[in-house]
Amino acid sequence: MRIDCPCCGLRDNGEFTYLGDASPARPDGMDASPAAMLDYVYRRDNPAGPHRELWYHGAGCRSWLVVTRDTRTHDIAEVAFARDAARARDAEKAVP
Amino acid sequence: MRYSLLSVLQQAFKGQRDWTPQWRDAAPKASYDVIIVGGGGHGLATAYYLAEQHGIRNVAVLERSHVGSGNIGRNTTIVRSNYLLPGNVPFYEKSMQLWERLEQDINYNAMVSQRGVLNLYHTDGQRDAYARRGNGMRINGIDAELLDQDQVRAMVPFLDFDNARFPIQGGLLQRRGGTVRHDAVAWGYARAASDRGVDIIQNCAVTGIRRENGRVVGVDTTRGYIGAKKVGLAVAGASSQLAAMVDMRLPIESHVLTAFVSEGLKPLIDTVVTFGAGHFYVSQSDKGGLVFGGDIDGYNSYASRGNLATIEDVMEGGMALWPGLGRLRVLRHWGGVMDMSMDGSPIIDKTHIEGLYLNAGWCYGGFKATPASGFCFAHTIANDAPHALNAAFRLDRFATGAVIDEKGVGAQPNLH
Amino acid sequence: MSDSAPTTWQQRSGWAGVTQTGRFGRAGGDPGVRLDLLGRQALATIIVRPGEEAALDRLMQERLGVALPATGRAAFASAGSLVWSAPGQWLVMGPAASALADLPQRLAGVAAVTDQSDGRALVRVGGADARALLAKGVSIDLHPSVFAAGATAVTSVAHINIQLWQVDDAPTYVLAVPRGFAGSFWSWLTAAAAEYGYDVQQVPA
Amino acid sequence: MSLALDRATSAAAPATSPATLQPFRTAAGGLIDRSQPLPFTFDGHAYTGVAGDTLASALLANGVRLVGRSFKYHRPRGILSAGSEEPNALVELRTGARREPNTRATVAELYEGLETASQNRWPSLRYDALSINALAAPVFAAGFYYKTFMWPASFWEKLYEPLIRRAAGLGRAAEAPDPDHYDRMHAHCDVLVIGGGPAGLAAALAAGRAGARVILVDEEATPGGRLLAERRTIGALAGTTWAGDAIGELRAMPDVRILSRTTLFGVYDHGQYGAIERVSDHVAVPEEHAPRQRYWRIAAKRAILAAGAIERPHVFGGNDRPGVMLAGAVRAYINKYGVLPGREFAVFTTSDDGWRTVADAVAAGARVVAVIDSRFEVRAGLTQAAVAAGARIMLGAQVIDTAGRPELAAITVMSDAGRTETIRCDCLAMANGWNPIVHLDSHLSRKPVWDARISAFVPGGLPGGMTAVGAAKGQFLLSDCLDGGARAGAAAAADCGFAAVSPPPYTTDPESDAHEPLWRARAGRGKAFVDFQNDVAATDIELAHREGFRAVEHLKRYTTLGMATDQGKTSNMAGLGIMAELTGQPLPQVGTTVFRPPFTPVAIGALAGHHRGQDFRATRHTPSHGWAEANGAVFVTSGQWLRAAYFPQTGETDWLETVRREVSTVRSAVGICDVSTFGKIDIQGRDAIKLIDKVCANAFASLPVGKARYAIVLREDGFVMDDGTVTRLGDTHFVMTASTANAARVMQHLEYAHQWLYPHLDVQMTSVSEQWAQFAIAGPHARDTLRRIIDPAVDISNEAFPFLAAAAITVGGGIAARLFRISFSGELAYELAVPAGYGDAAWRAILNAGASYGITPYGTEALSVMRIEKGHVATAEINGQTTARDLGLGGMMAKKKDFIGRLMKERPALIEPERPIVVGVRPVDPNDRIRAGSHFIGVDVTPGPEADEGYLTSVAFSPVLGQWIGIGLLKNGAQRHGERVRAYDPVRNGDVVVEICAPCFVDPKEEKLRV
Ligand SMILES: Cc1cc2nc3c(=O)[nH]c(=O)nc-3n(C[C@H](O)[C@H](O)[C@H](O)COP(=O)(O)OP(=O)(O)OC[C@H]3O[C@@H](n4cnc5c(N)ncnc54)[C@H](O)[C@@H]3O)c2cc1C
Ligand SMILES: NC(=O)c1ccc[n+]([C@@H]2O[C@H](COP(=O)([O-])OP(=O)(O)OC[C@H]3O[C@@H](n4cnc5c(N)ncnc54)[C@H](O)[C@@H]3O)[C@@H](O)[C@H]2O)c1
């Protein structure tokens, strides 16, 4: 398997560390509820199909990446810097 | 026909004429008291115990492909009860005990081979962790021996003791552990369940779970709707997909694990050995193939194939542990999709939906659990309450914090 | 970076105790690989602060005479070289030990500067078989149409994370290896080079 | 390469050459060199072959036809094929540490002095005791073992299993570590061509001419595929000449690489391919510095599968007798190796190409006695050569039995009318159609599809990076192979952005691929084998059908069909065909079993490459390593690091004595320890403190510049991930340390928090673990020692530099350093960080400076003793299963800020009072020894699950207390100080009564720390 790191190019998956689903957002702040945190930490959609997931290019540029990959075929539709995705996510959150 | 030396000899003279299908390839009835989804080891064992222990015989096992096509048919066959944590220990020991009488119980030779499981340690810290585990086992009445280097050398002299990056200091040995012929477990339970009235329905994939007034009434399948008073899910790697049918999100991810078999060889190793400083474990099948494996690939996957990074990692582990493997050849490698749970331990529980039961989260270690899993799941379904042995395997443990994390790596399934 | 004052303490290269100079591996013929062990040079990680890339670029041009190289690129100059190393991060190298001492001051508010002069062991790999040798360990494509002089990559070799850059089209490469791994890296490098025959020398940076 | 792909040049043998002494060697022809005799042995007998031979061709040349014994029945077996699909002729190659079991004689290249042996037989190949198994064959039907050996239960491990295991298996592994080394190579290309037969060569030519980067791999020593095995013409050239020219042209292209002796074994995701090059297997011992094999990891934008096809045997009684061979193999032995596999041939065919065998055999000087074709009619002209040779032509007939002891001497043929007749012959060539090699196309879970025209499965042809061409695609005509190959090569190059022109169509000699499959012949007396190696007979498939094992995967697993070393390359289709017949299903509906890598078995050593022994994983060395090594330190592995565990001095007899001295010296004078292995992370930026406050569970906002603070990092699930320190070097500049074991994980976690959770923070982070050497200097004379090496301007008096102070200083005359007043030992202590290049110098300087105080270097053992004496938790306690509360650190958790792990650590089960909490223990009898890993059990309680109250995590012999002490986790531990429990350690026969105490044994008021 190879992942096309946005700055390093196609690299063997052995250069990366996998974390998991990128969809859950951390319930931030002092008023986050335990129930929301439980959901965030433990519950997963685990889809058979496209999956947005976090990978860390530890043996390369040390970027966290959001990879959209089909878990049945491994076809990768998109690879983005996690930081960019996170900023977009937070920007969205900020909109009332 | 009962299986015995006598029947085998008789059939030898009759040109094997009188054998009949080992289990009935049943067609679905309109409804059942209990439907078990998943014709893997756990599903079949559950059906067997429902019939055998609880007298519930109006049972169907629905299998989307053929019986044994899942992980029961693709694992490295290691059975052991050398667990660490109180939630796990008695359950796996029960399983071990059920293995020990499996053949007599189901009249099928699944080749339960108690050749010993030896987990190697390479540092003092690892030794102490194994001592902690071994002592816990002994306290629970389970056999465990902590071996030093000389004792390990005597058992498996061909390992790399002298030039190793991580020298072997010793090992934790469970002599009662060993291997079981994987396919035979599926077939044997299928036959035993079928003989007791269970319908085994192959090529029948569940596509939906129907509810009325908050309770389960049946399942939609590729072979039509089938009614059921109770539905038990035992679909291993597909657990999340089934749960999604009733809008449940599970603390589970599906991951692929690769296993390997070498070409057939004359007897080389008569125990199961696990490397403690890399990902590698090995045993030899009765046919002569070295059966071995390592770590999971580490990414969510529903494709039963692994990739080179992991394959190399396993081979490196193999060579580091046992340099004599160099010229032996890998014959085949394959993958299985496993239900990796968030704490690495299983779930056998009723769900919040009445009539729906869940058996999942077996990670790469559920083969050894097959008999006890069937036993406990049957109990849970029959009594609508868990057995003491699976009392810790509850779904709510993640909320309460009573997680059972043998490895101590936390809520990250790919690290368990 | 700031060790300008006189000292009696002996400095030790990351390769010390690990390497031997001379000709090794396949005997006969020219060695296919040349391994030059580079002496210590000033080396620092520069990480740009959010939104300050243009400012950093300007400051580096002023200071070294080279622009910030793009992703995957390196720029070499006599005052110092810049090698991209991660998004928003570069390695800066100076010829003399104290060559970069002024950088933290100069880049204050624009980029964080962290001394790494002692953190890496550097080796220059050249010779007719240099590319083939590296291909044994590096999984990236080193074909000249893809990776040429001025290209850099952070990757792993033999389970060791390294950075390499190509300095000329011969091709010649420089590999930066985390200091503590020098011994294991050397074990791989020399095993891989043996079939070509290799020559090891100690050279100033 | 000067390629002798010209059979003419290798033709005549010198009259005296040993080649002519090989009774079955033809006088001329073949791609071999008769002038280079190669002596070898088989089962101790000396033979001679010639350069270019495989072991199989050399054995056949010498008239050796019995080569092995089958797996289950130990039936005599010969050579079936001439390629990697061989199921029967498995031998052991070489001896000693280089012994290599199960090698197919058909792919083993001969070299001078090769020692080989048959396997799975005793006492000899010809007289094998276990061949009595064949008599018991009626009992040993498929799966019989599932039905018996169950009584008495204990006999399985003791009797039945050992017997079965001894009888099973095939060859014997070498008895010593593999002495050879293996190499790995990464390669990249536009177009990967798998197989160098006509289709592959044409594809590579088209792609290469377009300028694409091409890699062509071929299993054989010389590419060419069937062109080398047949007598064909392309245009005006002999097929071999054409191949030689093509190879020559490809070799001249700068961006084309031909890898021969290279098997593509697996196809992996995203254009990754694995291949094994047998660099040195054709010589006795690899040349110095040359690997035995090289593992190629190939990344390709496009791949062309041109691996050809595998011929199918016939299933009939006695079809496994040595001398019964695939027709294509017979032609290969004749045309490629100059060997006649017999003198009197018969051909049993269902396809036109089987008839080719006649002319080839006759041309080589053999007699063809009969051609049996199960078809009733054949194309006019097909029989011409047979007629000319005087062979019997039997249409609509089938071979149903064989005879010979054990080598083939006669066959029984049954005519359509049911009349049987025995025909003498010593070689039967079977032609039953060909199966395209779909294996590689299936590795990515693609299903092959049925092609009725050739009655075989062909690659699925779904989109993806791989296209099949030639015989691998089911195109059996040479002209189609060439044209299809060229088109695919051009298309692949075009896909990669190269303008390619398709060459004009190729012309060849006339050919036909007409064929009608015959899944099994009419029943005869003998056992009709489907899977030769695993002894699966047609009757076993019937039995599987009877017992309900009808799904292909069930059929496979129940009968072991296709599970042998050849993975059913020659057998699977017949098995499927018979099952289709039994179930009345069309064959495509029966489907195939799953094809998996590797295509042919791959040496484990080759995939491990460099990474074995000491090189299994990288080793990290500390800056003081050289000194420590020279001074006799004993090292311990700590993650990737090698650390000094202790430094024995002359006269010390055991490690305990040494450690005791080291500890006592530190506690009474001064010691130095290399702690460079800690992770060190440089954190800068306006928001650095915000990030640290999110990641650490205790409060940091208030940390002043010039101060260090203990830091606890939690996982989001509330358990402790790691502990370390955070030091504020400047307003926006911090350095954080992480434990040796968790350094990489913590760095990754920080990057995660920064890049994913809190992407707006202005933080710049980098690891400086390798940049700084760091030494702990501890003991009452630590300050005195330090004063001698730091530059005079630095004031480290207790007032100016109190406990937890930190500063950038200079040492050794201007060398930038950092000094931290932190202590793990509980003594007055500092950690001094210097650039790693000065690490060795600083270490020596400190030892020098402390010499007059009696300084000792100390290792991880003493470090551990002192931290246990102080009750500091470490990896043994921070084992991923403990919370801060469990470790007695609950009070440090910040209340007023959000941080990772904050909520989940409060889950009910994690704050339950019963939960084990950290305590100290000491044996009641001070002479008792305790061990980590012991469990706590009440003093008068019978051990049992209910009685288990926790466990001992760390122990040490405390020189201060003069006895063993420990820390552990005990239920309700905080309330039980003074109570007694047992440290129960049955796996080491330990059972010691201990007293529970606070987890701090030395200087509980921390007075020594602050002086
Ligand atoms: C490579 C590998 C090695 C392993 N090694 C070991 C080992 O050495 N020791 C050990 O203890 N464990 C091991 N395991 C784990 C063990 O195999 C599994 O935990 C265990 O088999 C899972 O239970 P099961 O047998 O019921 O699962 P499975 O056999 O996977 O059964 C689940 C069944 O559900 C069916 N199914 C799924 N969805 C549907 C649907 N919608 N409708 C109908 N049916 C459905 C599937 O087809 C499948 O047959 C290993 C696993 C793998 C992959
Ligand atoms: N019925 C018939 O008449 C019939 C049937 C089949 C083939 N043929 C003839 O055979 C030839 C087929 O040509 P082709 O080029 O398609 O195939 P080929 O068999 O000539 O060449 C295939 C090549 O691929 C190599 N190979 C196979 N698997 C490999 C692997 N995994 N890794 C590396 N190399 C591998 C083989 O060593 C061989 O050299 C034509 O001449 C055709 O006419 C005829």
Ligand SMILES: Cc1cc2nc3c(=O)[nH]c(=O)nc-3n(C[C@H](O)[C@H](O)[C@H](O)COP(=O)(O)O)c2cc1C
């Ligand atoms: C314990 C064990 C032993 C096996 N031994 C063999 C073997 O000797 N030969 C073989 O071809 N496959 C062997 N296999 C692998 C199976 O052929 C098959 O790959 C595996 O059951 C997974 O199924 P799949 O490849 O069809 O997906 C073995 C599998 C297991 C679990």
Ligand SMILES: [Zn+2]
């Ligand atoms: Zn990257």
